[in-house]
Amino acid sequence: MNDFNSVILESVTKSYGEVKAVKNMNLRIKKGEFVAIMGPSGSGKSTLLNLIGCLDKPTTGKIIIDGEDVTSVKSRKLTEIRRDKIGLIFQQFHLVPYLTALENVMLAQYYHSMPDALEAKEALAEVGLLDRINHLPRQLSGGEQQRVCVARALINDPILILADEPTGNLDEKNEEIVMDIFKKLHMEGRTLVLVTHDVEIGKMTQRRMYLEHGALITPDHFASHHSHLIKD
Amino acid sequence: MAHNKKISMFFHMLKGAFFRRRTRLVIVLLSITIASSMVSGMSTLYADINSKMEKELRTYGANMIITKTGKKQISLGQTEAIKKYFKKDKLVGFSPYLFGNVDLGEDRFIAVGIDLNNFKKVNPYIKLALKGGSYRLNDKELLIGKNVSINTGLAPGDIAKIKENREVLKLKVSGVIESGGVEDDQVFIKTAELQKLSGLNSSADVIYVSYIGKQNTLQSIAKKINASHPSLEAKIITKISKSEGSILQKITSLVWLVVLVIFISTILCVAATLMSMIFERKKEIGLKKSLGASNTDILFEYISEGSALGFIGGILGWLLGNVLAQFMSESIFNSAITIRLFTLPLTMFISLVIAGVSSIFPARLAFNIEPAVVLKDE
Numbered sequence: 001m002n003d004f005n006s007v008i009l010e011s012v013t014k015s016y017g018e019v020k021a022v023k024n025m026n027l028r029i030k031k032g033e034f035v036a037i038m039g040p041s042g043s044g045k046s047t048l049l050n051l052i053g054c055l056d057k058p059t060t061g062k063i064i065i066d067g068e069d070v071t072s073v074k075s076r077k078l079t080e081i082r083r084d085k086i087g088l089i090f091q092q093f094h095l096v097p098y099l100t101a102l103e104n105v106m107l108a109q110y111y112h113s114m115p116d117a118l119e120a121k122e123a124l125a126e127v128g129l130l131d132r133i134n135h136l137p138r139q140l141s142g143g144e145q146q147r148v149c150v151a152r153a154l155i156n157d158p159i160l161i162l163a164d165e166p167t168g169n170l171d172e173k174n175e176e177i178v179m180d181i182f183k184k185l186h187m188e189g190r191t192l193v194l195v196t197h198d199v200e201i202g203k204m205t206q207r208r209m210y211l212e213h214g215a216l217i218t219p220d221h222f223a224s225h226h227s228h229l230i231k232d
Numbered sequence: 233m234a235h236n237k238k239i240s241m242f243f244h245m246l247k248g249a250f251f252r253r254r255t256r257l258v259i260v261l262l263s264i265t266i267a268s269s270m271v272s273g274m275s276t277l278y279a280d281i282n283s284k285m286e287k288e289l290r291t292y293g294a295n296m297i298i299t300k301t302g303k304k305q306i307s308l309g310q311t312e313a314i315k316k317y318f319k320k321d322k323l324v325g326f327s328p329y330l331f332g333n334v335d336l337g338e339d340r341f342i343a344v345g346i347d348l349n350n351f352k353k354v355n356p357y358i359k360l361a362l363k364g365g366s367y368r369l370n371d372k373e374l375l376i377g378k379n380v381s382i383n384t385g386l387a388p389g390d391i392a393k394i395k396e397n398r399e400v401l402k403l404k405v406s407g408v409i410e411s412g413g414v415e416d417d418q419v420f421i422k423t424a425e426l427q428k429l430s431g432l433n434s435s436a437d438v439i440y441v442s443y444i445g446k447q448n449t450l451q452s453i454a455k456k457i458n459a460s461h462p463s464l465e466a467k468i469i470t471k472i473s474k475s476e477g478s479i480l481q482k483i484t485s486l487v488w489l490v491v492l493v494i495f496i497s498t499i500l501c502v503a504a505t506l507m508s509m510i511f512e513r514k515k516e517i518g519l520k521k522s523l524g525a526s527n528t529d530i531l532f533e534y535i536s537e538g539s540a541l542g543f544i545g546g547i548l549g550w551l552l553g554n555v556l557a558q559f560m561s562e563s564i565f566n567s568a569i570t571i572r573l574f575t576l577p578l579t580m581f582i583s584l585v586i587a588g589v590s591s592i593f594p595a596r597l598a599f600n601i602e603p604a605v606v607l608k609d610e
Contacts, residue, residue, distance in 0.1 A: 046608065050604040053522075055522060055602075055603050055604035055607075056602075056604040075527075076526060076527075079521065079524055079525070079526050080524070082522065082524055083523065083524020084524070088522050088523075090607060092607075094515060094518075094519045094522075094607060096245075096248075096516055096519065097252065098248035098249065098251065098252040099244075099245070099248060103241075103244065106241060107241075107245075107520070107523060108523045108524070110238060110241050110242075111520065111523045111524040111525045111529065112523075112524055114235075114237055114238055115237050115238060115241045116237070117237075152523075
């Protein structure tokens with residue numbers, strides 16, 4: 001059964017002192033699925049993404065990524081899993097300011113295996129940035145920086161792509177470009193999990209999960225409580 | 233080939249990290265350079281300080297005295313033989329004194345037969361007491377002590393009649409000297425004149441020696457002289473040689489104390505700067521960890537940055553330290569220093585230690601950076 005799932009969460013809770021950011025959560029994300037995790041600020045979306053992305057460990061419960069139980073592994077092993085299986089995309093892009101677009105992509109290769117400029121160029125070409133490879137982040141627009149971030153996330157061919165509010169800092173045009181890239185990746189059979197509070201972005205995904213106070217809620221419940229987030 | 237790509241990427245990141253934080257890195261580099269220049273400068277000086285200070289401290293005067301044990305005076309042959317126990321390049325002064333009693337005016341004074349050149353070398357602190365005279369001793373001349381001048385009323389240029397037994401010598405006072413010691417009550421004439429006056433043909437009653445060497449070296453020479461010349465007794469003037477040793481010890485301790493203080497304050501300064509750099513770079517470190525960098529990878533990067541700074545700082549510090557040592561040596565000892573190559577690895581080692589020790593707390597800070605926390609989007 002695990003072979004069909006990229007991510008399995010079983011009774012996962014993440015606490016910070018008294019506060020439970022994620023409460024007793026159970027979820028499954030199938031391979032090749034394009035999922036949106038939605039919810040208002042403070043609902044636990046990012047914490048959930050960090051748990052799935054092996055950036056954090058649950059307080060209780062079990063997390064299985066690509067058939068491997070990552071709950072109780074040591075942090076070194078967790079780093080390896082993150083490096084080999086997961087591609088991360090951030091709202092703030094987090095590009096290294098003194099490296100060019102090409103080098104930022106090669107940085108992910110550097111920690112994974114071996115930097116390869118040719119492959120990195122191809123990845124940047126995939127996101128339409130072949131003419132910007134030698135530009136530093138400050139010479140790129142927000143949309144371009146996010147596309148570099150996407151290329152960096154894809155360069156090591158991860159089984160799971162996690163994006164935390166990837167369009168949060170982009171204008172409409174760049175939002176469309178980035179979402180088109182995600183759709184294309186989905187069409188290629190990649191598993192994507194996207195955190196957003198934007199319902200329109202959520203609608204572009206295959207499946208939406210709604211979070212409130214660290215727990216999954218039904219779409220109807222979400223709609224009745226967060227109508228201000230729903231534009232139509 | 234593939235490995236080269238990784239190395240090239242690593243150096244590219246290193247270069248980027250350096251140029252991105254020029255101001256802070258200049259502070260770190262300067263701190264390491266200053267500390268290592270102190271180590272280099274002080275160790276270069278330290279290597280020379282003993283010999284330079286020993287030479288300098290010879291202005292205290294003689295540090296060994298050789299006397300006769302019996303009534304028999306020291307012969308010329310013995311004087312020549314004793315001189316051979318001292319290395320020529322370390323022998324500052326070797327002055328035989330022949331004593332006699334002479335009448336000068338109404339009073340009787342001790343006359344000392346000397347060779348003035350040698351006398352000056354073992355008594356470098358003796359100066360002329362009155363203007364108008366010369367500190368010289370030619371034939372038919374005498375030097376008188378300050379108190380002798382006061383008691384007899386003799387002044388430079390006066391003719392003094394000195395009598396011993398039935399011999400009378402008329403000598404011109406060339407100068408009045410002052411030491412603050414027994415010399416102020418004595419008269420000084422050439423050894424040959426005193427021999428003539430007193431009818432003696434011996435060379436000396438006592439020999440004063442000023443020799444560059446530690447107390448144990450002097451002791452060893454004295455032992456040899458005493459063993460081979462039973463009629464003589466060689467003794468080191470402990471108040472001189474001990475205080476020399478004590479001064480050297482104090483200077484050495486002070487030098488190392490200064491180096492230690494600079495060493496510790498540099499580590500604190502470098503550590504504080506590196507800590508602030510880690511705070512500044514926490515997102516970058518978090519990002520690298522999120523991309524799969526292990527703590528070892530991060531540590532290696534910081535050690536490399538620290539080592540590069542330590543290496544550059546060490547080289548610059550060594551060069552600067554030699555300039556500093558040269559300046560100090562010329563202003564304190566009036567002589568140039570010898571560049572000691574052994575101080576290069578020592579300085580490099582110290583600057584790498586500074587960089588390494590200073591990196592411990594920042595490295596711990598980098599270790600504890602949680603990507604999930606630092607990459608949290610606001």
